[in-house]
Amino acid sequence: MQPVSIxxxxxxxxxxxRELVGAxxxxxxxxxxxxxxxxxxxxAASHYVTRPRTGAMLGDTHGLVYVYRIYGIHRCLNFTTxxxxxxxxxxxxxxxxxxxxLLRSRRPGRPDRELANGPAKLFVALGLDEDLHRRPxxxxxxxxxxxxxxxxxxxPRIGISAARDLPWRFTLAGSAWLSRxx
DNA sequence: TGGCCGATATGCT
DNA sequence: GCATATCGGCCAA
Numbered sequence: 001m002q003p004v005s006i007x008x009x010x011x012x013x014x015x016x017x018r019e020l021v022g023a024x025x026x027x028x029x030x031x032x033x034x035x036x037x038x039x040x041x042x043x044a045a046s047h048y049v050t051r052p053r054t055g056a057m058l059g060d061t062h063g064l065v066y067v068y069r070i071y072g073i074h075r076c077l078n079f080t081t082x083x084x085x086x087x088x089x090x091x092x093x094x095x096x097x098x099x100x101x102l103l104r105s106r107r108p109g110r111p112d113r114e115l116a117n118g119p120a121k122l123f124v125a126l127g128l129d130e131d132l133h134r135r136p137x138x139x140x141x142x143x144x145x146x147x148x149x150x151x152x153x154x155x156p157r158i159g160i161s162a163a164r165d166l167p168w169r170f171t172l173a174g175s176a177w178l179s180r181x182x
Numbered sequence: 183t184g185g186c187c188g189a190t191a192t193g194c195t
Numbered sequence: 196g197c198a199t200a201t202c203g204g205c206c207a208a
Contacts, residue, residue, distance in 0.1 A: 038189070045189070051204060072201030074190050090189060120190050159189055180191095 003142035006063035009079055013039045013087030014168065016079075020089055021170045022150035026142050027126050029099065032116065034143075035172040036093035036179055040078075041086055044162035048086040057134065059086040065140060067123075067133040074120035077128060079137050092158070092169070093117045094126070095177040102127075118179045 003026075009016055017039035025032050040046040040058070047055030047068060057066060058080055066078040066088050081087035094116045096103055103115045103125045116122035132140050151173035156164055158179065171178055 040189075047189075050188085054204070068189080069203055070188060071190050072188095072203070074201095076189065078189090092189085118190070157189070161188085 001144045001147075003138060003144050006136060006138055008143070009063035009081050009137065010083035011081070013041050013081040013089065016081045016087075017089040017168070018152055018170045019145065019149075020079075020091070020143065021152045021172050022146045024097065024144045024146070025091075025094065026144075027128065027140075030102070030126060031097040031099075032094040032122075032126070033097055033172075033177075034091060034093075035095050035175040035177045036091075037170050038090040038092055038157045039081075039168040039170070040088050040090065041082070043166060043168075045157065045160040045164075046086065047088070050162075058088045061134075062087070063137050065132045065135050065137055067128075067130050070120070075123045075128070075130060076119035077123055077132075079141075090119060091122065092119050093175075093177055093179045094122050095175065096125075113176060117177055121179075 017037045020034050020037050023034050025034055042048055048058040061080045062083050064080045066080050069075055077091045078088040106125050107115050116125040153171045153173050154167045155169045157169045
């Protein structure tokens, strides 16, 4: 199957975040399925608002990797979206599809279900690096859409204090690989 | 320059 | 369920 081009990310953030759920993501030889995403635009919880300097790239780019640090040590993976305004899709959880042994070695002592069921967890499990920041997504993390659109559920975003009412979290229905509930 | 806060993960009760 | 490590980003002063 052909990976999506950068134009995929040029569209509305909510559409992109939803369509990423169920898609296959590749990092080098490693394959996984995206099972959980969140959308951020110009809402009160978006880094476009809360981190106006580092989050500025949400406003003027699409299809680029946006890596941010949180709580000192953790790093999380986003793709910038929307050619016409600020937006990003946060990748919150993935289902491993290959190299399970490698993931176990990167997060020793964890049950398989907890290898990549959180934004900072998957960053470690996939062996991602901060160097990916600002790189074109199709170049470093090619994404392939599933043959049939999956059933996607909607819920409020996790771990934020502002704009908690917006149902901008998208999850793959029935997946056993999702992150914590709130 | 100081202080506050956070799109988290983990371990303990 | 709750505490807390840990430090970059931001802004007030």
